[in-house]
Amino acid sequence: MNDVEGSEDRVEHAHPHAHSDGSHDHAHRQPAPGQDVERRWIELEHLHFSYPDGVEALRGIDLDVARGQKIGLVGPNGAGKSTLMLHLNGTNRATHGAVRIGGVTVDDDSVRRIRAAVGLVFQDPDDQLFSPTVFDDVAFGPLHMGIPAEELHARVEAALAAVGMSGSERRLPHHLSIGQRKRVALATVLSMEPSVLVFDEPSAGLDPRGRRQFIALLRSLSQTVVVATHDMRLVADALPRTVVMDDGLIVADGPSTDILADAALLERHGLEAP
Numbered sequence: 001m002n003d004v005e006g007s008e009d010r011v012e013h014a015h016p017h018a019h020s021d022g023s024h025d026h027a028h029r030q031p032a033p034g035q036d037v038e039r040r041w042i043e044l045e046h047l048h049f050s051y052p053d054g055v056e057a058l059r060g061i062d063l064d065v066a067r068g069q070k071i072g073l074v075g076p077n078g079a080g081k082s083t084l085m086l087h088l089n090g091t092n093r094a095t096h097g098a099v100r101i102g103g104v105t106v107d108d109d110s111v112r113r114i115r116a117a118v119g120l121v122f123q124d125p126d127d128q129l130f131s132p133t134v135f136d137d138v139a140f141g142p143l144h145m146g147i148p149a150e151e152l153h154a155r156v157e158a159a160l161a162a163v164g165m166s167g168s169e170r171r172l173p174h175h176l177s178i179g180q181r182k183r184v185a186l187a188t189v190l191s192m193e194p195s196v197l198v199f200d201e202p203s204a205g206l207d208p209r210g211r212r213q214f215i216a217l218l219r220s221l222s223q224t225v226v227v228a229t230h231d232m233r234l235v236a237d238a239l240p241r242t243v244v245m246d247d248g249l250i251v252a253d254g255p256s257t258d259i260l261a262d263a264a265l266l267e268r269h270g271l272e273a274p
Ligand code: ADP
Pocket: 051, 052, 053, 055, 056, 057, 075, 076, 077, 078, 079, 080, 081, 082, 083, 084
């Protein structure tokens, strides 16, 4: 996995004081840094963001997402969901506060690594697919990262297999169905081997079967996943934790079963129960 530099080390040495007999050195009560980073794979600290025209789109966001956790990000239009998502890969930069991925702060020095570690999947796959063949689209990211040709083929194969599109390398993206194009768009990001995946309205435009297949795919992913959506059934079916945003703030955060059962909360923030 394309973790942000150095983080893999900390993960692998999460128990540096464990003894060979399985006991722990009680002199070290502080959690090892690795465990801390695992619990906060995505870490937003007092995040504020204003657009150049002065609109304050994020007004103090604190959010931790553990490694491998899958969350739904919901809220009415204008709540700040897209603005927040674009902070996760360094497209937007905090006006105040900090964004950390795998323990690494997003800044000018880290942004290239952050881009490789955080894959953004757009709502419209046609914004992500622009090459003559599926292979070229899925190979594009790793190729520009300097991955050698032998590994490139393996990466493309693995990414297409993960989305159920094995063998489609030579197909023309614009000949595929919307559901297939969405899968390939996800593969273009998976080929970078990111540790975080961020989806914007992934179920939009899918028919019921495509939707079911997408939910199964979402569940099968091992990455840390953030899904911004109005599709509360998608949240109920695939995302154990829900974060509700409104007017640039997080207004609720908890198990999806609790949040989705709170009709008054949902109504206050322009949402509907699934
Ligand atoms: P959501 O994704 O939840 O619909 P956004 O993040 O798109 O919310 O928007 C949050 C706020 O920021 C809104 O008030 C919106 O009008 C404003 N906004 C979004 N993009 C821009 C932009 N490029 N320039 C100025 N204001 C923006």
